Amino acid sequence: MIDLSLTEIATAVSGRLVLGGSDTAETIVNGYVDTDSREITPGDIFVAKPGEVTDGHLFAAKAVQAGAVLCIVERELELSVSQIVVENSVVALGDLAREVITRVKALGKLTEIAVTGSNGKTTTKNLLREIFSARGETVAPIASFNNEVGAPITFCRATENTDTLIAEMGASAPGEIRRLIKMAKPDVGIVLTVGLAHAGEFGGIETTLRSKTEMVEDLGPEDWAVLNRDDARVASMADKTKAQILWFGRGDDADVRASDVETSIDGTSFTMHLPGQEPVRVQFAVIGEHHVVNALAAAAASHTQGVPATEIRDALERVTRAERWRMEVLTRTPLTIINDAYNASPDSMAAALRTLAQIAAPEQRTVAVLGAMSELGEYSVEEHDRLGLLAVRLNISQIVVVGREARALHLGAIAQGSWDGESVFVEDQDEAFEFLTKYLGEGDLVLVKSSNSAGLRHLGDRLAEHYA
Numbered sequence: 001m002i003d004l005s006l007t008e009i010a011t012a013v014s015g016r017l018v019l020g021g022s023d024t025a026e027t028i029v030n031g032y033v034d035t036d037s038r039e040i041t042p043g044d045i046f047v048a049k050p051g052e053v054t055d056g057h058l059f060a061a062k063a064v065q066a067g068a069v070l071c072i073v074e075r076e077l078e079l080s081v082s083q084i085v086v087e088n089s090v091v092a093l094g095d096l097a098r099e100v101i102t103r104v105k106a107l108g109k110l111t112e113i114a115v116t117g118s119n120g121k122t123t124t125k126n127l128l129r130e131i132f133s134a135r136g137e138t139v140a141p142i143a144s145f146n147n148e149v150g151a152p153i154t155f156c157r158a159t160e161n162t163d164t165l166i167a168e169m170g171a172s173a174p175g176e177i178r179r180l181i182k183m184a185k186p187d188v189g190i191v192l193t194v195g196l197a198h199a200g201e202f203g204g205i206e207t208t209l210r211s212k213t214e215m216v217e218d219l220g221p222e223d224w225a226v227l228n229r230d231d232a233r234v235a236s237m238a239d240k241t242k243a244q245i246l247w248f249g250r251g252d253d254a255d256v257r258a259s260d261v262e263t264s265i266d267g268t269s270f271t272m273h274l275p276g277q278e279p280v281r282v283q284f285a286v287i288g289e290h291h292v293v294n295a296l297a298a299a300a301a302s303h304t305q306g307v308p309a310t311e312i313r314d315a316l317e318r319v320t321r322a323e324r325w326r327m328e329v330l331t332r333t334p335l336t337i338i339n340d341a342y343n344a345s346p347d348s349m350a351a352a353l354r355t356l357a358q359i360a361a362p363e364q365r366t367v368a369v370l371g372a373m374s375e376l377g378e379y380s381v382e383e384h385d386r387l388g389l390l391a392v393r394l395n396i397s398q399i400v401v402v403g404r405e406a407r408a409l410h411l412g413a414i415a416q417g418s419w420d421g422e423s424v425f426v427e428d429q430d431e432a433f434e435f436l437t438k439y440l441g442e443g444d445l446v447l448v449k450s451s452n453s454a455g456l457r458h459l460g461d462r463l464a465e466h467y468a
Contacts, residue, residue, distance in 0.1 A: 001045075001156050002100055003030045006070065006082055009045075012099035013072065013092035015084035023082045029070050033096065033156040035089075035149055042067030048074065049089050049149065056089070072096075090148060094183050097152030101165070101184040104158045112184055113301050114167040116177055116215045117192025117228075118208065119348045120294040121146060123286070123326060124192060125168045127298035131307060131315040136163030144343075146170035151180050169215065172375075174207060177214040188301045189215045189243070190226040192294065194233035195347040209233050219243035224304040226297060229254040248300040250293065256300040258292050265329070265336060265359045265445075268292055272299060277309040285320045287327045287338065287359065290351035327352070330464035335444040337467065339460030344373045344451040346383040350390055356447045357394040364445055365397040369432060369459065371450025372405035381408045388412025388423070398439065399423040402432045403454055429459045437466060 007025040010017040017025065031043035037059035040046055046063035048056035048071060060071050064081050071083045072092050086092040104110045113132075115124050122144050129140040139162050141154045146168035158165050167184060171177045194209050216225040216237050225241045228234040229249035238245055248256040258270040259279075267285040270292055284295055299312045321328050330337045340352050353368060360366045368391055376383055388409040391399050399422060401410035413423035426432045440446065448460035 001030050001033060002103055002159055003028050009070070009096060010084045013084060013086050013095045015072065015086040015092060018076055018083040018085060020080055020082040027082070031069065033093070033153055035093070035153070037063040037066060040066040040068045044068050045070045045072065047072045047089050047093050050074065093149065093152045094179070097155035098183045100156050100158055104160065104162060107160060110158065110162055110165060111305060112165040112167060112186045113188040113190070114169050114186035114215065115190040115192065115297070116169045116171070116212055118195035119345055120192045121168045121170065123291060124190065124294045124297050125166055127295060127316060127319060128166045128301060130319050131298060131302050131312055132164040132166065134311070134315060135307070137161045138164045138166065140166040141168045144168065144170070148176060148179060152183055155184050171211050174211045177211060181214065181218055185218060186223070188224045188226060188304055189219050190297050190301055191215050191234045191237060192228055192297055193231050193347065195345055213237050213240055216241035216243060226300045226304065228293065228297070230293070246300050246304055248293070248296040256296050256303060258296055261289055261292055263287070263289050263355065263358050272296070272309060272313065274299065274303050274309045280309045280313045282313050282316050284316055287329065288351060288355040289358070290348070290355070291327065330460060331467050334442040335440055335446060335467060337446045337448065337460060337464050339448050339457055339464070341371065341448045341450045341454070341457035341460055342452055344449055346373060346387065349373060349387050349449055352447060352449045353387070353391055353394055353396065356445065357396065360445050364443060365441070367398045367400065367440065367444055367446045368396045369400045369402065369436065369446065369448045369456065370406060370409055371402045371454030371456040374451040374453045384408035385412035389416045392416040392422070397422070400432055400435060401425045402429060402450070402456060402459070403427070405454070406450070429455065432459060433462060436463060
């Protein structure tokens with residue numbers, strides 16, 4: 001974080017300063033900011049956030065023991081360090097992030113690139129980080145820090161020397177992206193997709209569309225809106241922004257596009273086309289054609305900042321996986337296990353199943369281990385059923401559905417005609433592990449896919465350890 005005095009921080013968060021130890025009002029603080037006491041290191045700021053399960057105030061003393069020099073709290077505590085007492089610690093965290101970004105941007109150096117979408121945010125963020133970190137100091141979220149807590153924690157990591165801030169902006173309700181943008185308005189806003197991920201929380205696809213549109217509505221004429229030409233809902237945002245528009249996509253009408261796409265177990269290769277530059281061939285190690293669109297989005301945003309096509313290509317080729325538990329190849333012998341169970345929506349699960357079918361060698365057995373897709377609300381049964389049908393139509397050799405929340409997927413598969421054991425249903429991961437270790441054989445190609453809440457990523461790791 002930038003240097004700020006205790007008084008400046010208290011003013012920024014509208015809080016009451018309670019001095020501790022030998023501190024004065026002008027004592028400078030510049031450590032990282034976090035709400036997790038386990039992540040605190042010497043010099044950091046701990047924000048005590050009340051939660052549904054526990055209360056961050058209970059861990060403030062541990063944060064101080066770990067080296068926190070300031071605690072932002074909702075009630076005054078018995079601590080040996082300074083405290084700033086605020087009405088709402090999450091709001092205060094956002095206010096602090098806004099102050100940091102405002103001061104860093106005033107230096108005239110910082111460029112902010114923000115990405116949203118129903119699928120692909122984290123992958124695109126990681127690709128952008130790889131591209132821009134080669135050009136200067138770059139701050140990007142850890143894991144999927146993209147909500148009202150994670151995003152401002154990332155924003156607060158910006159310093160006077162930061163060249164590029166990459167923000168991942170998620171939302172589970174209308175207005176959340178707009179709140180994040182008020183903390184740190186991007187110079188480049190990327191919208192990847194508008195799909196059914198979180199549709200249950202939003203209350204429908206049209207509400208999801210309105211929420212994602214918040215990314216581009218407040219951009220100015222000097223900013224860039226980087227939009228997916230292939231997604232009709234994203235394309236509809238073009239008349240809702242004052243920003244310059246750069247289209248990316250697979251079609252010929254996109255400004256940034258890919259041609260001659262080839263996918264295998266070793267990754268995806270494609271020819272990348274950028275406006276005014278010679279096409280370049282990219283050997284992209286991330287598995288799955290659907291990740292090509294994420295690469296194009298990162299390339300388009302980079303192009304707005306003058307990054308040459310060859311430099312973008314080199315950065316993309318340095319990335320070996322999208323993220324932990326995202327189309328991650330865990331084993332290649334005696335069989336191949338792909339763990340993609342960190343997140344799942346109808347679109348991403350369909351893409352993963354298509355990739356499984358596409359990269360399989362002739363006569364190679366394909367196995368899809370599938371768990372629940374969360375946060376679909378009233379669409380849950382219908383979408384799980386549809387994915388069961390798709391798996392059968394893709395001729396997946398064996399479908400293993402894990403957990404009652406995903407049972408509609410199994411029923412959809414057997415209704416399509418998979419009635420002779422090609423789809424099996426198991427209650428939990430232990431039962432799935434027992435079945436798979438008896439069923440799987442040398443040379444099989446296995447996909448493990450579910451939402452994070454279903455926990456199948458741990459089953460994927462367990463299988464990999466078993467077959468290592």
